[in-house]
Amino acid sequence: MSVVTSPLAGMRVIEMGSSVAGPYAGWVFAQLGAEVIKVEDPRTGDATRTWGPRNVHGETAIFETMNNGKKSITVDLSDAVESRALADLIVTTADVVLQNLRPGFAERCGVGQSQMTAAKPELVYCDLGAYGKGGDMAHLPGYDPLMQGFTGIAEGTGTEHSPARVVAPVTDFMTGMWAVIGALAALQGRARTAAGSAVDVSLMESGIALMTMFVSSFQSTGQRPTRRGLQGPLVSPNDGYQAEDGLIMIVCGTNSLFGKLCRAINREDLLNDPLFVDPDTRLLNAPALKEELESVLQTRSRAHWMDVIGDAGVPISPVHHVDEMMQHPQAKAVGIMQSLQAEPSQDGDHDFETVRLPVRFQQERAGYDTKGPTLGEHNALFTPFVERAKL
Known part of the structure; x- marks a missing residue:
């Protein structure tokens, strides 16, 4: 990556995330040049390490997609020493924290938003939740399918016979993007005031934001969105x-x-x-x-x-299938796909293609061409903090 395509070089992001929304936000930061340190449970790692088929690197395709370009350390947050060590790592070195663990878990382990921003006022700490902060459902976990249902996305999608989920996990991706937008805005504010910020985003709120046009339309007409399949609203053809x-x-x-x-x-x-x-x-x-x-x-x-x-x-x-899209000359012309070189094997080398960041700087595409980290691959950078926490 060049200086042009790495505008966040020199920034350190600690990602206490699993599944999609938090790791996607971390992936965007990594593709923009930040050093992203992914914190994983030593017993299981990120949940997506077990989701779906393995690729040529031995990792699942979804894990590789969300985590290439990052570093991985393992931290047992139930262990007091390792939790203190992680807090020390954050306070000593981090610019941004991304957190989407189970509601309340980070706080119980001493590395929650209020604790870390109090210890380091210039820190930007972003919580990515399910149902948002406040209300009777704030403590509940959530996934994209639940939010597509809750926010009306699924009910307005599909055909007259049945609602349907959008195939891409849209509330996960949007929450990750809003986390990045919020964190970058907070960093811009910090440049003026020297003060960090507590940033909060959620799957539910991101889903509601996607329904903005339909919320306004309902208030104007009293009509709910009609399931239309491929047919769009407002105009025809x-x-x-x-x-x-x-x-x-x-x-x-x-x-x-x-x-x-x-x-x-x-x-x-x-x-x-x-x-x-x-x-x-x-x-x-x-x-x-x-x-x-x-x-x-x-x-x-x-x-x-x-x-x-x-x-x-x-x-x-x-209207393409995904493989047709990948092979289309236009997709190839813009360079949105990248190949991650596999390790040599008896079957020969094979490249694994993944999607790059859909942003260019000075006509250059941002993004890493390195594979995702193995579990705990970069523990050496965390070891000194553990040793200090034992004293």
């Missing part, structure tokens, strides 16, 4: 349409774009059809419009329509 070899997404947010679409597929007659003459009638008659469009789109391939409709200036995209 705004859906997945069947081509000869798969689905394509087309969105026409203006009369001008609808006109370009109709001319591109040689269906100018639709422009004068009273069912489709303006945005309101097109939205009201979206099923009929979809039938008319698919009668043409089904006759040619996705690639054909990408050329014809795309060249007309109409927003269009194929």
